[in-house]
Amino acid sequence: MKVFPNIKVAVDAVVFGYKAKELSVLLIKRGVQPYKDSWALPGGLVLENESLEQAVERELQEETGVTIDYLEQLYSFGKPGRDPRNRVISITYFGLVSPNHFKLQADTDAADVKWFSINELPDLAFDHDKILNMAKSRLQSKLTYQPIGFELLNTEFPFSDLEHLYQTILNQKIDRRNFRKKILSFEILTETDKIYKPESGRPAKLFRFNQQKYKELQENGFHFEIKFA
Template identity: 45%
Template sequence: MYNQKEALKDYYSTNDYGEENLGYPFVFGVSVDCIVLGYQSGKLKVLLVERGVSPYRGYWALPGDLLKKDEDLKNAAERVLYQLTGLREIYFKQFKTFGAIDRHPMGRVLTVGFFSLVKSENIYPLPAAWAKDTKWWDINELPELAFDHAFIIRKGLKRLRKKAKYESIGFELLPEKFTLLELQSTYEAIFGVEYDKPNFRKKILSMKILEDLNELQSNVNHRPAKLYRFDRDKYNTLKNMGFQFEF
């Protein structure tokens, strides 16, 4: 009869695992952690959860969970995001895996980091088994965080900024319809810089990836702005023709 454990011992016999795990490689825990980013009143915000269980009970942390045995990484991240927001079809990307030996106080747990961009006005965070509370935090004013989550956020933001510079992911943070100034402010929040308004408009409009909805803002105490929509099809067509988005 096939004995997987024996087969594995044989297979892995060239590796020097410690005595108690001789030849047996399945000694790691794996989790996923999600940096959920939203844009609110001119600021980039991250959605954190307050841990309801030890270790780090009461600390703020990234939403995340242990990977299940029959689940792949993408599914696990989707599940965490769904449990947190009630939404499917959120934009998210795996960005880095963290495996420092002592990063988890209870054993060797690696975590796969994802970052996710959401239209935060659609989000009413849900309580989850692992979360006492949830809250949007300004990325520049974070509380003390559980585990190595502060480090993970730093790395995730760095990666997001690189990606946002050359891919049209900024639109994920905005509602379907937006004004050019809202778009500009979003990019200013992402990169922490300011742009010249006329030049920003010219640049983004010259890309031909926005659809003018022929619709205006209402109830604003200034001249109402035109509303635009990100035209994903046009963007993909242009990209296939060699167009390179860049900010």
């Protein structure tokens, strides 16, 4: 006879932000057992009448106050024993947040909330390090074949922001001239008439990602792709 299953369903989110040429991840400090006082990904149990996406957005709102700009499903983790108490299946999501929505506020279950640089991560609860690594890989590969980098920038940005973002996340140097040529050739950027004044150096034009145009191109078989050595 089969054992009657009592499995719980949770969602967890790996949310990335980019600021000051650093890639950061949103973590909460757990206020309850198990792993009390450990850092963990925001998330929690799915309620009876909400979709998985709603659950993620609700938990993010409750635990961190962050508004998400881009969200997609990452992977589902369900190995017995990944939660020391019950059997919990976690459906994980991958999110991006623009610098505007970078503000934080701890709330309900979370004792504390913080952005951590990807290079200075604390130990994480459960199997969250595994989830985080998977999310990072996904971000890196996705960056090369979908224009999602813009979700991590302000609506209007100098070209160099994009350049630095790619270099930071992919962790390699790229040729400025070729990169600019390539991206501009896609014609998915609109040049605004605004000017950005850096702390030092020559002012730069501001660009804006043209979602509309991208969709049109995409429907005509266009495929965003950036390659690197």
